[in-house]
Amino acid sequence: MNGKACIIALFLAILLAGCVQQYDAEDITQKLIGKELEYSSIAGETLVYKIKESDIKSVQKIGGKSAEWKAEIGDALKWNVYTDGNGNIVKVEQLFAT
Numbered sequence: 001m002n003g004k005a006c007i008i009a010l011f012l013a014i015l016l017a018g019c020v021q022q023y024d025a026e027d028i029t030q031k032l033i034g035k036e037l038e039y040s041s042i043a044g045e046t047l048v049y050k051i052k053e054s055d056i057k058s059v060q061k062i063g064g065k066s067a068e069w070k071a072e073i074g075d076a077l078k079w080n081v082y083t084d085g086n087g088n089i090v091k092v093e094q095l096f097a098t
Contacts, residue, residue, distance in 0.1 A: 023087060025059040028069045031087030032056060037079055040098045049077060066090055 023031075033056070037049045057072040067082035067090050078095040 023069075023085060025061070025069075028059050028071065028083055028087050029053070029056050031083070032059075032071055032073070032081065032089075035081075035089065037073070037081070037092060039077070039094055042098055049074070049079075 032051050033053050035051050037051065039047055039049060041047050051073055055073050055075075057074075059069060059071045061068060062070045062082075064082075066084070068085040069083045069087070071081045071083070073079045073081050076096070080093040080095065081089055082091040082093075084090050
């Protein structure tokens, strides 16, 4: 690669890096509010838990391959919710028995 091509490639890399949205824990928190988690009651009924801001106990960056963020949700009914870098839920761990 000649010098001109290297400069163009470097310029494009810098330009594209500026286009990638960087989310922080507060952004992920805001994206989780209002999302619904399905679970089963002890009788086998499907129930829905809607996430409120007060339900979100912590949000931690984990930087994994498929999940970048881990959020701890709930008190008596608890979940670990994993999201990608954009706040899309990729995995849910239910931490209570039904």
